[in-house]
Amino acid sequence: MIIPLDLILLFFLVLIAIAAISVRDLLAAIILLGAYSFVIATVYVEMHSVDVGFTEAAVGAGAITAFMIAALARTKREASD
Amino acid sequence: MNGKKGKIWEENVIIETITRLMVPFIQIYALYVMVGTEGAGGGFQGGVVFAASIVLFTVTFGISKGRKRLPESWNAALNSLGLYLYAGVGLLCIVLSLGAAQYLNYAALPLSQIMSPAHTRALMISDVVEVGIGLTVMSIFASIFFDLAWKGEGEKNKNKNKGEKEVQE
Numbered sequence: 207m208i209i210p211l212d213l214i215l216l217f218f219l220v221l222i223a224i225a226a227i228s229v230r231d232l233l234a235a236i237i238l239l240g241a242y243s244f245v246i247a248t249v250y251v252e253m254h255s256v257d258v259g260f261t262e263a264a265v266g267a268g269a270i271t272a273f274m275i276a277a278l279a280r281t282k283r284e285a286s287d
Numbered sequence: 288m289n290g291k292k293g294k295i296w297e298e299n300v301i302i303e304t305i306t307r308l309m310v311p312f313i314q315i316y317a318l319y320v321m322v323g324t325e326g327a328g329g330g331f332q333g334g335v336v337f338a339a340s341i342v343l344f345t346v347t348f349g350i351s352k353g354r355k356r357l358p359e360s361w362n363a364a365l366n367s368l369g370l371y372l373y374a375g376v377g378l379l380c381i382v383l384s385l386g387a388a389q390y391l392n393y394a395a396l397p398l399s400q401i402m403s404p405a406h407t408r409a410l411m412i413s414d415v416v417e418v419g420i421g422l423t424v425m426s427i428f429a430s431i432f433f434d435l436a437w438k439g440e441g442e443k444n445k446n447k448n449k450g451e452k453e454v455q456e
Contacts, residue, residue, distance in 0.1 A: 264335045272342045276435040
């Protein structure tokens with residue numbers, strides 16, 4: 207476990223999370239959530255928890271992104287409020 | 288989505304060829320995650336990776352072709368088969384030891400007279416139980432994806448009207 211690498215990755219994690227909730231385009235928000243899952247999976251692997259990281263990469267970055275895009279195809283792309 | 292009307296999905300030789308190449312490898316990797324290693328763990332992840340291969344196939348070739356590969360009747364059969372595998376192995380331990388052993392106590396299986404109890408445990412956990420978990424997770428994830436992506440008859444107009452109403456409100 208390398209502390210500076212952790213801090214850099216967690217800084218990017220916070221940055222991506224703030225971007226994901228403030229962006230107006232819903233497709234961009236979904237892709238940013240996929241990037242969030244990928245970065246937090248990297249954090250898990252870097253903290254020697256490979257099992258949790260693999261699950262996060264498979265479920266968060268893979269399946270949930272596909273589900274969200276499939277749900278987005280049935281609604282509008284822009285946030286309405 | 289918006290932009291090009293009516294042409295959401297079109298054929299593309301490169302994407303179809305890459306998908307045809309990648310889907311078998313993804314599925315073999317999913318089976319490796321499920322049963323390839325000794326010890327517990329990996330059933331859920333293997334099921335999700337297997338479902339991801341079906342999602343990739345469906346995204347490339349369209350929903351009707353993807354549904355032809357994994358029909359809806361298979362979904363119901365597979366997810367209950369996985370549950371029965373898991374629960375059945377657990378109940379088999381109680382039944383075969385006439386109530387002496389606990390639920391999922393693999394050492395009570397008659398298999399442990401051939402192999403050592405530790406080997407029986409490893410075989411049962413890493414193969415039978417995890418294939419059960421993987422089957423259930425795979426069919427449930429594929430079913431969620433198909434239900435989300437399926438567009439019924441005349442649904443597009445209904446959605447458009449609803450969207451216009453929301454904008455007016």
